[in-house]
Amino acid sequence: MSEEVTLSKNLSKKTKKPRKTKRDRRPGPRGPYALLPILLMGLGAFSNLLQGETSNPWVGGIGLLAFNSLYISVVFRGFDRRKRESVTSYVLLAAMGVITFGLAIGYGGNWLLFFPLFSLACGTILRGRRLGILLVVLAASACAVALWRGDHVSEPWTIGYGTVISGGVTAAILTLSETVMELRATRQELARSAVERERLRFSRDLHDLLGHTLSVVVVKSEAARRLAPHDLDAALAQVSDIESVGRQALTEIREAVTGYREGSLATELDRAGPVLAAAGIQKAVHRSGPPPAPQTDVLLGWVAREAVTNAVRHSGATRCVFVLDSGPERVRLTVTDDGTGPGTPGARSGGTGLKGLAERLAAAGGSLESGPGPDGGFAVTAELPADAEGGPAERDCG
Template identity: 80%
Template sequence: MTRDGSPGWKERRRLRKEHRRPGPPGPVALLPWLLMGLGAFSNLFQDKTTNPWIGGLGLLAFNSLYISVVFRGFDRRKRESPVSYVLLGALAAVTFALAIGYGGSWLLFFPLLSLACGTILRGRRLGICLFALAVTASAVAAWRGDGDSTPWTLGYGTFISGGVTAAILTLSETVMELRATRQELARTAVEKERLRFSRDLHDLLGHTLSVIVVKSEAARRLAPGDMGAALLQVADIESVGRQALTEIREAVTGYREGSLATELDRARSALTAARIEPSVRRSGPPLAPQTEALLGWVVREAVTNVLRHSTATACAFVVDGTPERVRLTVTDDGRGDAPAAAPTPGIGGTGLKGLTERLATAGGSLTAGPKPGGGFMVTAELPVDAPEAPDTSQSGASAGSPG
């Protein structure tokens, strides 16, 4: 790398080598096969061909049509157009006319016609065409009786020419498609990692900054009358900041797994500093680490919303469930801007939306909405042994709903 961050000459050379990996052969690779017609061309000047001017025009027409068909065969859009089939039909007509009319070296145009068919036709049509060409070439060679090889050899060569050409081109195109697919998968993996980091960064910093703000306000209130209590809040701010640095490093490496008990303890501390009375009641079977981590994210997001939007005086956390499923309910007595109604899935900002998607991929659900009579409630349900959820969502700014 150079000083300005651009790749150096060694890096550029390596990138050029990677871009020079083998791909499908080009149409120029099929042009040397026209040398098979040199025998017919020499006959025009050796008094072995009647009406040499007609033979010369036929040879010119064959070469022109062959080149046109081969070049169109390497462009998928042109290959499948009606013009390509018309040109291929004209090439077949010229081939049959020259082979039947002159025989001898002119019979070698049948393998060239088969090769051209291999660049244009695919599938069942190719098989039928090659079989018909092989049988016809053998029949014409046997009828003429003046070929340079036996009729069955000419028929075999005709069939193999088109079959091998089509197989090589199809395999090469498949390799190129697989290469493009691999590059697309690599881009998707990078994008997926970006979404994971963006989501985790939102969840981490949104909650952490809210706690720091609340504890800073508490320290400012306590400082004039109780410096010791204010210093305790400052120490908590330092601890939260250090923990946030650790969690961000873990989020970058992708190995962060939260603990529900840890998040509940942090929630108590943050709510108490904000003069919100917390209460926690937990029962039920032990939870799998992935289930604990997902419920920890729910606690973190719910507490962030309570601190930012609810103006609540009390917040309750209830964890209970059966041996198969566990339920976490977070309720507060703050204001509810939405009409009193049953909790509705999907209510909330992008934070709750991201959690809804994350829990859904793990076989759970998340509902959030205002409680009848006031306040806000978030309910999360998960299997006790929830599978690891793939990163399929991206969280943006913190939720903007109440509670």
């Protein structure tokens, strides 16, 4: 029972959401509540109501309550992008504008401070050119009303300046905050994509490395078993090759894990000789044109490796031919065998290795085709640009 309790506690710890650090929090205002204390600018108007210095106090009180309610509603909508861009938000702003002009024109004095408050609310909803035009209009209107009333609490230009600054600074801060949050989300998505690409690279390399190596081990083990009753020295030589292949595979896997494994077509063709010979398959290589560029050469090495693996595993072939045709713009490698085994051609054309190679070559601007050869057997044809990108560091980014 205690073990079950311990296990459940461990699972609950693992499933807890990670705590947000200061770097993960939203920059700027944490939320709409940060903008609510600014409503204290309306205390002067409220004081006028309490002291009876306002004519028609019921109208003023209702106007003050309506303005504050609309301000709170608009500010909260400003922190939700979907609600901020809805028609309702613009209707609420229009209602606030009517109340602002009505109270300022009707009462003047402290009621003129509703212009900066209304400007701030506009800054939470509007962006760009529309906001700039509206702020200029509001500032000019505030100055005009202050001059017309003549009972303003400060200079008319101060009311206008405060109106512009309130809306402009609010919009700038909120826009910057939203941009930072979007950049953080983009960075997280890029990091996730990088992890996915690295997993794909590792899975492809692991398939290609282990598939080829295990095929070699199987072929040489079968050869050693056949030779052991008749030629012990030859059987021991095959066992020694198995040991060498295993050591080489360990080195390649370590290099693949770190992402620095580099191969070449020439290297893979040299390694293919003993492997094909142990399977009773003759190797023939035909080259034409200049040597491929390093990036292209690496990709063609993977193609040769996979083709050899398929031939040894499935073909039952007696001959495997590699034809490299290198031109100034395109390079083509064709690997054909005369196999008639049970894996020819269907099982080999849909293998995971060939699919991974096709994706790898496509990312480098090339193509891979596989299927029955023109004279029977099986053929794999890879075509790449002469200066293909997608070497060891980039080959699996697609």
